[in-house]
Amino acid sequence: MNKEKLGRIIFIAVFAVLVFLWGINIRNSEETHVTGFYMDTYIDCTLFGKVPDGLSEEIGSTLEMLDDLFNVNKKDSDVSRINNGAGEFVEVSQHTSYLVSEAKRIGELSGRALDITIYPVVKAWGFTTGENRVPGPQELSALVKTVDVSRIEVDEAGSRVKIPEGFMIDLGAVAKGYAGDMIKEILEECGVNRAIINLGGNIVCVGSKSMGRKWQIGIQSPYEDRDIPGYVQVKDQAVVTSGLYERFFEENGVKYGHIMNPYTGYPVDNGISSVTIISKDGLYADALSTAIFVGGEELAEELRKSLNFEYVIFCGDGKVKTSEDAGYSYIVK
Ligand code: ADP
Numbered sequence: 320m321n322k323e324k325l326g327r328i329i330f331i332a333v334f335a336v337l338v339f340l341w342g343i344n345i346r347n348s349e350e351t352h353v354t355g356f357y358m359d360t361y362i363d364c365t366l367f368g369k370v371p372d373g374l375s376e377e378i379g380s381t382l383e384m385l386d387d388l389f390n391v392n393k394k395d396s397d398v399s400r401i402n403n404g405a406g407e408f409v410e411v412s413q414h415t416s417y418l419v420s421e422a423k424r425i426g427e428l429s430g431r432a433l434d435i436t437i438y439p440v441v442k443a444w445g446f447t448t449g450e451n452r453v454p455g456p457q458e459l460s461a462l463v464k465t466v467d468v469s470r471i472e473v474d475e476a477g478s479r480v481k482i483p484e485g486f487m488i489d490l491g492a493v494a495k496g497y498a499g500d501m502i503k504e505i506l507e508e509c510g511v512n513r514a515i516i517n518l519g520g521n522i523v524c525v526g527s528k529s530m531g532r533k534w535q536i537g538i539q540s541p542y543e544d545r546d547i548p549g550y551v552q553v554k555d556q557a558v559v560t561s562g563l564y565e566r567f568f569e570e571n572g573v574k575y576g577h578i579m580n581p582y583t584g585y586p587v588d589n590g591i592s593s594v595t596i597i598s599k600d601g602l603y604a605d606a607l608s609t610a611i612f613v614g615g616e617e618l619a620e621e622l623r624k625s626l627n628f629e630y631v632i633f634c635g636d637g638k639v640k641t642s643e644d645a646g647y648s649y650i651v652k
Pocket residue numbers: 432433434435436437441446489490491492493495560561562565566577578579580581605608609613
C-alpha cells in the first residue's frame with residue numbers, strides 16, 4: 320500500500336470515528352421537557368438523553384398523588400384529616416408521616432423557626448384563601464398559643480400522626496422539596512441521570528452538565544427589578560429560594576409577606592429579602608430556606624454544625640451573605 324492510500328484510509332477512519340462520537344453526543348444532549356401545573360405550582364423538567372415512554376405521565380401522577388395527600392385545601396387529604404382529627408391519632412400514608420416527622424425534626428433543630436403548625440396564623444392572614452387581612456394583636460397572640468411543632472406526635476410505626484386539639488398543620492414550606500426529591504428518584508430509576516427539575520423555583524439538579532461540568536443556576540433578585548444578579552455552580556444538588564417577593568400583600572403602604580415568625584404570628588421582617596439554600600437533599604433545602612428566612616445568618620451557621628448545606632442570603636440593603644463554600648460557587652454576573 321502506498322503512503323498516500325494509507326493516509327486516505329486513516330483520514331476516513333478518523334472522520335468516521337468523529338462522526339460516530341458526534342452522533343453519540345447529539346443523542347446524549349437530546350433535550351426533553353415535561354411541564355405541568357401541579358401542587359399549585361408550575362413544573363418544568365428538562366431531561367437530557369434518552370427518556371423512556373410514559374415518564375411524563377408517571378411524574379404527573381406522582382405529583383397528583385402527593386397533592387392529594389398534602390393539600391391543606393383538599394377535604395380528604397392526609398393534612399386535612401390530621402387537622403380535622405386534632406386530638407386523636409390519624410392514619411396517614413408513609414409519605415405524609417415521613418414528611419411530618421422530618422419537618423418536626425428540622426423544626427425542633429431550628430428552634431421553631433420552621434414550624435409547620437403555623438397554619439392557624441397563615442390562615443388568619445388570608446394567605447390560603449387569597450382574601451388577605453391584617454389580624455389584630457390579640458387575635459395573633461391567641462393563635463400563636465396553638466403553634467408548637469414539638470407537640471406533633473408520629474407513632475413508632477410511622478403510620479399515624481397526632482396534633483393537639485386546636486392545632487393545624489400546613490406542609491407548604493416543605494412539600495415541594497419532598498416532591499422534587501421524589502421526581503429525582505423516579506428519573507434515576509429509569510436511567511435519566513442528567514436533568515434539571517424546576518418546581519416553581521425549587522430547582523433540583525440531577526447529575527452534572529455534559530462532561531461532568533457544573534450546572535449554573537441563576538438566583539433571582541429579590542428586588543423589584545427581578546433580574547438575575549448571580550448564579551451558583553452545582554452538581555447533583557438542589558437549589559431552593561424562599562423570598563419576600565414570592566407572595567405578599569400590601570395594606571396602607573406596608574408589605575406583608577407569607578413567611579411567619581412562629582413566636583409572634585407576624586410576617587418575618589428582619590431585613591432579609593431572600594434565602595437560597597444549596598443541598599444534596601431537596602427536602603432540607605426547602606425546609607431550611609424557610610427556616611433561615613426566619614432565623615437569618617446566625618441560625619444558618621448554627622444549623623451548619625449538624626446539617627450539610629450552603630446558603631446565599633440577600634439582605635434588604637443590597638448586601639449578600641454566603642456560607643464559606645457558597646462564597647466560591649456563587650458568581651456575581
Ligand atoms: P414557597 O412555598 O412560597 O416557595 P416556602 O417554602 O418558604 O415558600 O414556604 C412558605 C409557606 O410555608 C407559606 O406559604 C406558609 O404556608 C408556610 N409557612 C409560613 N411561615 C412558616 C414557618 N415559619 N414555618 C413553616 N411554614 C411556614
